[in-house]
Amino acid sequence: MRRAIDVRDLRYAYPDGTVALHDVTLQVEPGECVGLLGPNGSGKSTLIRHLNGILPERLTEVGGGVAVMGETITRDNIGQIRRQLGLMFQDADDQLFCATVREDVAFGPQQLGLTPGEVADRVQRALEEVGLVELGHRPPHHLSTGEKRRACLAGVLACEPSILVLDEPTSGLDPRGRRELIALLRQVRATKLIATHDLELVVELCPRSVVLDAGRVVADGPTHQILDDEALMLAHGLERPHILQHRHPH
Amino acid sequence: MTELIPTVYPVDRPVYRWPAGLKLAGALVMIVGTALAPFAWRAWFVGVAAVLVLLVVAGRLPFRSLLLRLLALSPFVAGVALSAALNPRGSADWRVLALRSGLCLATVLVLAQTTPFSAMLAMLRRVGIPALLVTTLALMHRYLFVLGDESERMRRARASRTFSGDRRLVWWTAATVVGQLFVRAFERAERVYDAMCARGWR
Amino acid sequence: MHLPDGFIDAKTALATGVLAAAGVGLALRQVRIELPPRRVPLLGLAAAFLFAAQLVNFPVIGGTSGHLVGGALVAALLGPAAAIVVVTTVLVVQCFLFADGGVTALGANIFNMGIVTTLSGYAVYLAVARVLPGLRGRVAALAFAGWCSTMLAAAACAGQLAWSAAVPWRVGFSAMAGVHAFIGLGEGAVSALILLAIARTRPDLLQDSPDRAAPPVGRFVGLGLLAGLGLALFVAPFACPWPDGLESVADHLGFARPAAAPFLPALAADYRWPGLASPGVALAVAGAAGVISVFVLAIAFSRLLVPKPTRPAGREPERPAPAPS
Numbered sequence: 024m025r026r027a028i029d030v031r032d033l034r035y036a037y038p039d040g041t042v043a044l045h046d047v048t049l050q051v052e053p054g055e056c057v058g059l060l061g062p063n064g065s066g067k068s069t070l071i072r073h074l075n076g077i078l079p080e081r082l083t084e085v086g087g088g089v090a091v092m093g094e095t096i097t098r099d100n101i102g103q104i105r106r107q108l109g110l111m112f113q114d115a116d117d118q119l120f121c122a123t124v125r126e127d128v129a130f131g132p133q134q135l136g137l138t139p140g141e142v143a144d145r146v147q148r149a150l151e152e153v154g155l156v157e158l159g160h161r162p163p164h165h166l167s168t169g170e171k172r173r174a175c176l177a178g179v180l181a182c183e184p185s186i187l188v189l190d191e192p193t194s195g196l197d198p199r200g201r202r203e204l205i206a207l208l209r210q211v212r213a214t215k216l217i218a219t220h221d222l223e224l225v226v227e228l229c230p231r232s233v234v235l236d237a238g239r240v241v242a243d244g245p246t247h248q249i250l251d252d253e254a255l256m257l258a259h260g261l262e263r264p265h266i267l268q269h270r271h272p273h
Numbered sequence: 274m275t276e277l278i279p280t281v282y283p284v285d286r287p288v289y290r291w292p293a294g295l296k297l298a299g300a301l302v303m304i305v306g307t308a309l310a311p312f313a314w315r316a317w318f319v320g321v322a323a324v325l326v327l328l329v330v331a332g333r334l335p336f337r338s339l340l341l342r343l344l345a346l347s348p349f350v351a352g353v354a355l356s357a358a359l360n361p362r363g364s365a366d367w368r369v370l371a372l373r374s375g376l377c378l379a380t381v382l383v384l385a386q387t388t389p390f391s392a393m394l395a396m397l398r399r400v401g402i403p404a405l406l407v408t409t410l411a412l413m414h415r416y417l418f419v420l421g422d423e424s425e426r427m428r429r430a431r432a433s434r435t436f437s438g439d440r441r442l443v444w445w446t447a448a449t450v451v452g453q454l455f456v457r458a459f460e461r462a463e464r465v466y467d468a469m470c471a472r473g474w475r
Numbered sequence: 476m477h478l479p480d481g482f483i484d485a486k487t488a489l490a491t492g493v494l495a496a497a498g499v500g501l502a503l504r505q506v507r508i509e510l511p512p513r514r515v516p517l518l519g520l521a522a523a524f525l526f527a528a529q530l531v532n533f534p535v536i537g538g539t540s541g542h543l544v545g546g547a548l549v550a551a552l553l554g555p556a557a558a559i560v561v562v563t564t565v566l567v568v569q570c571f572l573f574a575d576g577g578v579t580a581l582g583a584n585i586f587n588m589g590i591v592t593t594l595s596g597y598a599v600y601l602a603v604a605r606v607l608p609g610l611r612g613r614v615a616a617l618a619f620a621g622w623c624s625t626m627l628a629a630a631a632c633a634g635q636l637a638w639s640a641a642v643p644w645r646v647g648f649s650a651m652a653g654v655h656a657f658i659g660l661g662e663g664a665v666s667a668l669i670l671l672a673i674a675r676t677r678p679d680l681l682q683d684s685p686d687r688a689a690p691p692v693g694r695f696v697g698l699g700l701l702a703g704l705g706l707a708l709f710v711a712p713f714a715c716p717w718p719d720g721l722e723s724v725a726d727h728l729g730f731a732r733p734a735a736a737p738f739l740p741a742l743a744a745d746y747r748w749p750g751l752a753s754p755g756v757a758l759a760v761a762g763a764a765g766v767i768s769v770f771v772l773a774i775a776f777s778r779l780l781v782p783k784p785t786r787p788a789g790r791e792p793e794r795p796a797p798a799p800s
Binding site: 371378409419428444451 | 479480481482483484485488499500503506507512513514515516517518519520521522523524526527528530531532533534543552560561563564565567568570571572573574577578579580641664665668669670671672673675676677680
């Protein structure tokens with residue numbers, strides 16, 4: 024069976040010599056929703072950047088393999104991979120680089136070589152899905168943080184990827200923006216890998232979690248089991264969410 | 274100054290809904306005419322002024338802020354006009370200079386006030402301006418606000434920890450802010466490139 | 476230095492427009508050849524940076540303050556071709572969004588600030604930095620380059636005003652040169668301080684240091700010739716001992732074209748005569764003295780700022796965590 028994401032013994036060091044990933048192995052099956060947990064600097068963003076070939080800088084010199092939908096990423100199939108795996112970055116301003124929301128959502132479909140009609144269709148559908156049709160003409164600068172995040176999501180969804188990888192999707196959102204985004208993500212039908220500090224989001228969306236610390240996978244299993252392991256959580260700078268504490272009164 | 278850029282357009286007025294190409298072409302004709310027409314063509318200058326007043330009134334443009342911006346942008350005009358007034362021999366009439374540049378300034382301000390920048394960019398693309406230049410213009414406009422905010426935050430953070438009025442220190446502080454701004458712009462450019470690639474660019 | 480509409484007449488607007496379009500076209504071609512795709516977004520971000528940087532005030536005396544113009548700085552950071560594209564972008568946005576600089580004067584403004592400051596700034600920076608090694612040399616080089624580029628742009632600006640018969644050369648040049656001799660000092664100092672600030676936090680961004688790189692002269696012959704031609708066109712007719720005024724300019728142009736090559740050397744030869752009889756020679760001597768003293772100032776400035784040339788990377792690098800998590 025083809026795995027959605029298959030990372031084996033991935034090592035990576037930044038050009039200045041800092042080792043960011045030590046032999047990371049991670050498999051995600053199609054249709055799964057997996058939480059990727061870990062403190063700041065644990066290598067989450069670095070790992071995510073490997074999943075669509077942004078890293079390593081020189082693809083042919085990869086020290087471990089990353090395969091997406093059964094295909095090992097190489098310089099030749101990278102365009103193919105990026106069609107299937109949508110990546111949402113942490114800083115929404117980095118991702119919304121066009122003059123208006125509508126133009127930005129259209130960017131991905133345009134790169135796919137679709138006709139203008141198909142592009143317009145996809146943009147409309149994506150905007151409807153995230154509830155931003157009315158704000159399509161706005162410049163990104165005039166959106167709230169929550170609206171920016173949803174616009175980013177629309178930009179990724181318009182490419183219709185089968186796998187969605189999100190980097191800190193709820194950071195910096197107010198409670199309502201966070202609620203809306205979680206509800207949205209629940210509806211999206213795609214394999215999902217969510218890197219986050221937001222453990223309540225993980226509890227709500229991800230049946231399985233992986234904990235990364237100092238560039239190593241230190242735990243991989245059912246979310247409740249991992250979050251209940253107080254020693255593990257403390258050892259890796261995480262905190263048990265309050266929801267769980269209320270659900271399992273001692 | 275970034276707060277002076279009009280970005281929200283009340284689209285219920287006809288002036289805002291006119292096609293951007295039409296407005297751009299009209300403004301260009303008015304500006305080139307005003308800047309280059311012989312001063313004997315009084316009717317031209319009166320006509321341009323009348324059109325501008327009409328647009329401001331009909332479009333209900335914010336008259337006060339337009340006037341303030343007009344005044345804020347005039348020091349160079351005032352300087353050259355002054356030097357021309359003090360040295361009348363060989364100089365053009367300073368009143369003509371001031372009239373010409375004032376009308377052109379007002380035309381550009383009205384254009385900028387009624388036309389979204391994205392529409393102007395689309396026009397530039399259509400008339401065959403090199404794509405690299407249009408992309409650069411678009412990215413600059415997009416991140417102007419982001420960097421402007423960052424710069425303001427850094428300036429405030431620095432100012433709140435600076436207690437001495439030493440001018441040398443103030444200069445070094447300002448230079449540090451600008452240097453830091455470049456580093457951030459550079460790092461953001463890398464992330465924007467990643468984001469563009471992630472959605473299939475190139 | 477932004478020329479507004481109405482100060483430039485039709486022939487000057489046309490001439491500067493053609494020069495600017497050709498220069499930007501050459502620069503774009505150069506950028507397309509040498510810029511890796513990874514750096515394409517940097518052009519837009521650098522333009523946004525320059526715009527934001529120009530809003531940062533440097534207090535001078537009393538309530539007045541100045542700000543960066545940045546042609547030389549951007550050229551030193553990104554190379555001359557990219558710098559032309561960046562500064563041009565800033566000027567276009569300032570023109571159409573802020574009405575800062577006229578539409579008919581856009582060509583002149585792009586020529587003066589986008590092409591002359593960047594190319595001359597880069598040439599001076601490169602030349603000085605190759606002679607004076609290390610960070611100290613680069614700081615001195617950029618301080619000097621900032622001043623030189625400002626002066627050249629001011630001269631071109633005055634030349635265009637005289638061409639347009641808006642302000643006579645003698646008045647315009649002495650006013651522009653007088654004011655910009657001081658503005659240029661500020662420009663040089665601010666550019667050098669910013670370069671130093673960047674060198675302290677991210678020295679890796681300045682990696683391709685000019686004292687190590689081979690001189691990229693060959694790649695900029697076209698652009699250099701263009702800038703030289705423009706400067707000669709706007710400034711030389713007036714800097715010559717020929718009579719002032721527009722009527723004579725047209726005549727001179729007819730003569731100047733076939734004799735373009737000996738044009739500048741002839742000028743220099745004229746200025747090199749020992750007698751200070753003519754006011755033109757006196758002006759040239761004063762100018763040379765000014766240039767030399769600014770150069771000395773730039774070196775003194777760099778020695779004051781950069782502690783010891785033995786460790787060119789600078790002290791206490793306050794670089795934060797090197798990579799995103």
